[in-house]
Amino acid sequence: EILMTQSPATLSVSPGERATLSCRASQSVSSNLAWYQQKPGQAPRLLIYGASTRATGIPARFSGSGSGTEFSLTISSLQSEDFAVYYCQQYNNWPPIFGGGTKVEIK
Amino acid sequence: EVQLVESGGGLVQPGGSLRLSCAASGFTFSSYGMNWVRQAPGKGLEWLSYISSRGTIYYADSVKGRFTISRDDAKNSLYLQMNSLRAEDTAVYYCGRGGQWLPFDYWGQGTLVTVSS
Numbered sequence: 245e246i247l248m249t250q251s252p253a254t255l256s257v258s259p260g261e262r263a264t265l266s267c268r269a270s271q272s273v274s275s276n277l278a279w280y281q282q283k284p285g286q287a288p289r290l291l292i293y294g295a296s297t298r299a300t301g302i303p304a305r306f307s308g309s310g311s312g313t314e315f316s317l318t319i320s321s322l323q324s325e326d327f328a329v330y331y332c333q334q335y336n337n338w339p340p341i342f343g344g345g346t347k348v349e350i351k
Numbered sequence: 352e353v354q355l356v357e358s359g360g361g362l363v364q365p366g367g368s369l370r371l372s373c374a375a376s377g378f379t380f381s382s383y384g385m386n387w388v389r390q391a392p393g394k395g396l397e398w399l400s401y402i403s404s405r406g407t408i409y410y411a412d413s414v415k416g417r418f419t420i421s422r423d424d425a426k427n428s429l430y431l432q433m434n435s436l437r438a439e440d441t442a443v444y445y446c447g448r449g450g451q452w453l454p455f456d457y458w459g460q461g462t463l464v465t466v467s468s
Contacts, residue, residue, distance in 0.1 A: 278454035280396075287445055287461055288396065293454040331396055335454055338409050340386075342396040 246270050246334055250343035256351040257322050265346045267315040267332035276336035279308055279317045282345075283328045291330075292317060322348070353377040353457045355446050360462030367436050367466070373429040373446030373459055381424035384450040387431045389442035390461075397442075400431065401450040436466045 247270035257263045267277065275295040280288040290299040292308035295315055305320040319326055327350055332343040359371040373385070387399040400420040401409045408420055419432040429446050443463050447455035 276452060280455075282396075287458040288447075288455070289458070290454055290456050293456075299454075299456065333396075333454070335450065335452060338401075339411055340398050340401075340450060340455075342388075342398065345395045 245339065246273065246337055246341055248332055248334055248341050248343035250330075250332055250346050252346060253344070254347045254349060256349050258351045259324060260321050261351075263319045263322055263326075263348055265317040265330055265332075265348070267310075267317070267343050269313045269315075269334055272312045273334035273336035275311045276334060277308075277310070277315050278333045278335060279306075280331045280333065280342075281326075281328045282331065288331065319348075353448070355448065355457055355459035357444060357446055357459040357462040360444065360464045362465045362467065363436055364468050365437060365466055368432070368434045369436065369464060371431040371433065371444055371446075371462060371464070373431075375427045375429065375448075378448075380422075380427040383448050384453070385422060385429045386447045386450050386455060387418075387420060387429075388445045388447055388455070388458075389440075389464075390445070391439070391442040394442075399444075402429070403451055407451075433464070436464075438466050440464060441466050 249268045277295045279292040282288040296308045329345045354376045356374045384403045386401045417435045421430045443461040445461045446459045448457045449455040
C-alpha cells in the first residue's frame with residue numbers, strides 16, 4: 245500500500261501571501277495525483293488532478309506540480325476563502341490513499 | 352448539475368448494522384465508478400470501497416468482510432451495507448464519483464454514522 249505524506253501539518257500564512265504545500269508518495273504514482281480542499285462542515289472539493297490540471301471552476305491562483313513521488317500545491321495569493329484543509333490523493337494504484345492533510349490557517 | 356445525496360446515517364449500537372444510500376443525479380450514473388469515503392471526527396479522509404460501472408469491487412482492509420458496496424443503476428443509487436459496526440466506524444460517510452485511475456470529482460454532503468451504546 246502506498247503511503248502519502250503531506251507537509252507541513254499546519255501552515256500559517258497571511259492573506260495575500262503565497263503558500264506551498266507538499267505531498268510525497270512512498271513509491272511512484274506517475275502523475276495520478278489529486279488535491280482536494282475541505283472547509284469545516286463541508287465535503288472535499290477537487291482542486292487539481294493529473295498533478296497539475298485545475299478542475300472546473302478552480303481559480304488560477306491554485307497550481308499543482310510534480311510527478312513520480314514528489315508533488316506540490318501552490319496558492320499564489322491567499323484569499324480569505326482559501327483557509328481550509330488540503331488533502332492529496334494518489335489514484336494510480338489501489339487503494340486510492342489520501343494524505344493526512346495540511347491545514348492552512350490565518351497568520 | 353451533478354448531485355450526490357447521502358442518507359441513512361444515524362446512531363447505532365456496537366455490533367449493529369446500517370445501510371447508507373447515495374442518490375445520484377445530473378449525470379449518467381451507470382457509466383461511472385463510485386466510492387465511499389469516511390472521515391472520523393477531527394481526522395482525515397479514509398477511502399473505504401469502490402464499485403466500477405461494470406461491477407468490479409474493491410474494499411479497504413479496515414472494512415473488508417463487514418461492509419458491502421452495491422449499486423442500482425435503474426435507481427441511480429449507490430449503497431453501503433455496514434455490519435458488525437464498531438465505535439471506530441463513527442464518522443461522516445461520503446459518496447464520491449471517480450476511481451480506477453480517475454480523481455473523485457464530485458462528492459456528496461456526507462451522512463453521519465455514530466456507533467455508541
